[in-house]
Amino acid sequence: MYKYDGIDTQIIQERVTQFRKQTQRYFDGTLAADDYLPLRLQNGLYVQRHAPMLRVAIPYGMINSQQVRKLADVSRKYDKGYAHFTTRQNVQFNWPEIGDVPDILADLSEVEMHAVQTSGNCIRNTTTDQFAGVINNEIVDPRPYCEIIRQWSTFHPEFAYLPRKFKIAVNACPDEDRAAILVHDIGLEILKNDAGELGFKVFVGGGLGRTPIIGSEIRSFLPEQDLLTYLEAILRVYNRHGRRDNKYKARIKILVKANTPEKFASMVEDEWQHLKNSDTKLTAEEIARVKGFFLEPAYDELTNNPASYIQAKEGSTAFSNWIKRNTHAHKKDGYRIVTLTLKKTGIPPGDVTDKQLEIIADLADQYSFGELRVTHDQNLVLSDVRQDQLFEVWEKARSAGFATPNLGMLSDIICCPGGDFCALANAKSIPIADAIQSKFDDLDYLYDLGEIDLNISGCMNACGHHHVGNIGILGVDKRGQEFYQVSLGGDSGKQASVGKILGPSFAQESMPEVIEKILDVFVANRTDEELFIDTFKRIGMAPFKERVYAKAD
Amino acid sequence: MQKLIKNGLIQTSEEDVLDKAFDGSLPSNSALVPLSYFLVHTDAVLAQSNLGVWIDSDETPEDLAPYADKLTLIAINFPKFADGRGYSFARILRERFGFTGELRAIGDVLHDQLFYLKRCGFDAFAIREDKDATAALEGLGDFSENYQADVLQTSPLFRRRKSLA
Numbered sequence: 001m002y003k004y005d006g007i008d009t010q011i012i013q014e015r016v017t018q019f020r021k022q023t024q025r026y027f028d029g030t031l032a033a034d035d036y037l038p039l040r041l042q043n044g045l046y047v048q049r050h051a052p053m054l055r056v057a058i059p060y061g062m063i064n065s066q067q068v069r070k071l072a073d074v075s076r077k078y079d080k081g082y083a084h085f086t087t088r089q090n091v092q093f094n095w096p097e098i099g100d101v102p103d104i105l106a107d108l109s110e111v112e113m114h115a116v117q118t119s120g121n122c123i124r125n126t127t128t129d130q131f132a133g134v135i136n137n138e139i140v141d142p143r144p145y146c147e148i149i150r151q152w153s154t155f156h157p158e159f160a161y162l163p164r165k166f167k168i169a170v171n172a173c174p175d176e177d178r179a180a181i182l183v184h185d186i187g188l189e190i191l192k193n194d195a196g197e198l199g200f201k202v203f204v205g206g207g208l209g210r211t212p213i214i215g216s217e218i219r220s221f222l223p224e225q226d227l228l229t230y231l232e233a234i235l236r237v238y239n240r241h242g243r244r245d246n247k248y249k250a251r252i253k254i255l256v257k258a259n260t261p262e263k264f265a266s267m268v269e270d271e272w273q274h275l276k277n278s279d280t281k282l283t284a285e286e287i288a289r290v291k292g293f294f295l296e297p298a299y300d301e302l303t304n305n306p307a308s309y310i311q312a313k314e315g316s317t318a319f320s321n322w323i324k325r326n327t328h329a330h331k332k333d334g335y336r337i338v339t340l341t342l343k344k345t346g347i348p349p350g351d352v353t354d355k356q357l358e359i360i361a362d363l364a365d366q367y368s369f370g371e372l373r374v375t376h377d378q379n380l381v382l383s384d385v386r387q388d389q390l391f392e393v394w395e396k397a398r399s400a401g402f403a404t405p406n407l408g409m410l411s412d413i414i415c416c417p418g419g420d421f422c423a424l425a426n427a428k429s430i431p432i433a434d435a436i437q438s439k440f441d442d443l444d445y446l447y448d449l450g451e452i453d454l455n456i457s458g459c460m461n462a463c464g465h466h467h468v469g470n471i472g473i474l475g476v477d478k479r480g481q482e483f484y485q486v487s488l489g490g491d492s493g494k495q496a497s498v499g500k501i502l503g504p505s506f507a508q509e510s511m512p513e514v515i516e517k518i519l520d521v522f523v524a525n526r527t528d529e530e531l532f533i534d535t536f537k538r539i540g541m542a543p544f545k546e547r548v549y550a551k552a553d
Numbered sequence: 554m555q556k557l558i559k560n561g562l563i564q565t566s567e568e569d570v571l572d573k574a575f576d577g578s579l580p581s582n583s584a585l586v587p588l589s590y591f592l593v594h595t596d597a598v599l600a601q602s603n604l605g606v607w608i609d610s611d612e613t614p615e616d617l618a619p620y621a622d623k624l625t626l627i628a629i630n631f632p633k634f635a636d637g638r639g640y641s642f643a644r645i646l647r648e649r650f651g652f653t654g655e656l657r658a659i660g661d662v663l664h665d666q667l668f669y670l671k672r673c674g675f676d677a678f679a680i681r682e683d684k685d686a687t688a689a690l691e692g693l694g695d696f697s698e699n700y701q702a703d704v705l706q707t708s709p710l711f712r713r714r715k716s717l718a
Contacts, residue, residue, distance in 0.1 A: 005718060007698050007710065007717060010697065011696060011699075014695065014696045014697065015696075018696075022665060025664075035634070038634075038635055121637075151700045152701060152709075154700055155696065155699060155700065156700075157668075157669035157670075157672035157699070157703050158637075158641055158644060158673055158703075159637070160669055161634070161637025161640070161666075162637060236641050239637055240641050244638075278707075279708050279709055
């Protein structure tokens with residue numbers, strides 16, 4: 001993991017001081033509420049339905065046990081004893097006082113954490129694959145590039161007041177994309193050219209929200225040293241030409257679409273000619289320096305499938321189900337990647353208590369070199385667990401509530417905070433997730449269904465990524481009543497696609513039944529081993545529509 | 554009078570900012586003329602040392618490229634401080650066109666934007682009239698080190714980190 005030096009520390013401490021003074025000026029009236037707003041947003045501070053909400057950055061999802069303990073501490077000291085992991089690999093506190101936020105930021109800075117640019121019309125947290133660095137099929141570990149982008153985008157003087165928020169994601173797997181790069185403002189795919197040199201395929205203009213669009217490729221190979229100058233060119237074109245008259249048309253995707261990707265690419269190319277040979281061009285030394293923070297931990301030399309592990313799997317169906325669903329192959333023999341699911345029925349997806357945070361930190365220290373990753377589907381990953389210790393980890397995770405073996409299943413729902421917490425929401429989202437999880441709690445049935453992404457957003461801003469859910473649910477307001485629109489066929493992976501709307505929306509209480517009918521159609525039509533998304537792509541919308549909207553007999 | 558932070562000191566702005574649609578006769582007092590006026594009356598404006606040009610956020614700094622070495626004062630307007638186009642304009646004027654005269658931020662110019670404005674090449678700041686310019690001065694020193702290259706520090710931190718450690 002990246003470790004701050006004296007300069008990084010000083011920058012973050014100066015930010016705390018700056019924000020403390022801004023907040024003081026807001027309280028004494030010399031900084032108007034409207035002028036304070038973009039400043040507090042760029043520090044992750046929203047004013048929500050019930051209370052302010054503070055979003056803390058977890059750069060590309062990497063967090064260590066000391067930081068997790070600090071989050072537990074902060075949740076006790078300033079909040080209601082819990083925290084919420086988000087779909088942007090960040091963490092939120094739902095109940096802080098505005099006046100306490102400078103102190104919270106000071107506490108967080110002690111463990112190299114901050115809330116820099118976690119909101120506002122600026123460059124947000126860069127995200128990547130939660131399995132970065134521990135899987136076999138990646139070209140190279142993407143995290144050093146994410147850290148290079150993090151430093152470049154932190155307090156960038158030219159891009160603090162963009163037309164709208166700006167999100168960058170990086171993927172390094174040729175045949176999978178857990179970072180959903182095609183639905184980001186910039187998606188970077190790491191690859192090697194024919195000469196074996198590293199670089200990036202660059203996509204722009206993907207995004208969800210009101211106008212879901214899949215990103216367009218504007219450059220097939222960008223050499224790694226040109227990363228920052230090229231990003232700077234894209235951002236400058238967007239800063240100058242992105243729409244500022246209508247916030248719903250202000251994302252870069254609208255600019256790319258209006259100009260066509262080809263035209264946009266040539267605008268970037270023209271701008272880049274002025275920047276590509278500037279001192280911002282990366283050096284081999286800097287890339288090597290940052291890569292030095294992401295070296296392999298001190299793995300033991302082990303073999304796969306030790307006897308105790310095999311015996312434990314044979315002795316317990318529950319354990320072997322969990323292994324199958326919630327763990328993933330590791331590049332190193334004798335290890336596996338463990339996902340701790342934060343999706344227990346009855347708990348809002350992504351929520352964890354202070355006690356649970358401490359258990360998570362202990363698990364990381366004891367079994368996974370003290371590090372964790374936060375996933376965009378609101379779970380946590382222990383990336384380096386020895387196979388002969390998996391049974392112990394499972395027992396501990398299970399008693400703490402993190403081992404519901406539903407990873408990737410229907411009940412592993414991505415869900416925004418919704419109308420229970422968020423001022424923007426049209427409708428509640430958490431009770432819908434809860435009702436669906438309660439109805440579909442039979443694990444055998446869930447396993448039989450196979451992998452299905454079910455994503456719920458409480459409004460068009462799409463924080464729950466409903467457009468790319470195989471089944472997407474969107475809360476809408478109809479004459480003051482909360483209704484839910486269902487879409488099918490969304491996909492966030494390599495074959496990214498935006499879901500299509502099934503038809504008229506439904507009342508809250510009928511949602512579990514609607515989902516059941518959709519699943520019935522899938523089960524009746526699928527071929528062996530076919531996943532929901534594949535069946536949908538094959539048979540189309542009509543059979544689903546017919547069944548769901550059929551008149552009762 | 555409009556307060557102006559310039560060279561780290563508080564002064565009073567001498568120049569009238571003429572309306573964007575201004576099309577009258579050339580003023581004799583110190584003034585900032587709009588870009589459209591300048592492009593029509595270029596030689597006359599350049600001949601008068603007490604005149605500068607201002608451009609708005611929906612205009613094009615490239616229009617000033619041929620005159621970057623002749624102008625002594627360019628102002629960039631921020632209709633709202635959250636309209637960030639002027640930051641890019643400033644860098645282009647300084648870094649691409651080599652403008653070395655006074656680059657002034659006008660409009661919705663506030664304490665909390667000064668630091669980034671300075672890094673993008675502004676050296677004069679016409680603080681919004683209802684605000685305390687003395688208090689705003691502090692904003693110029695919010696951070697002592699930055700990750701990126703900018704107009705004042707052309708070398709990004711990654712090229713200097715070793716020598717600073």
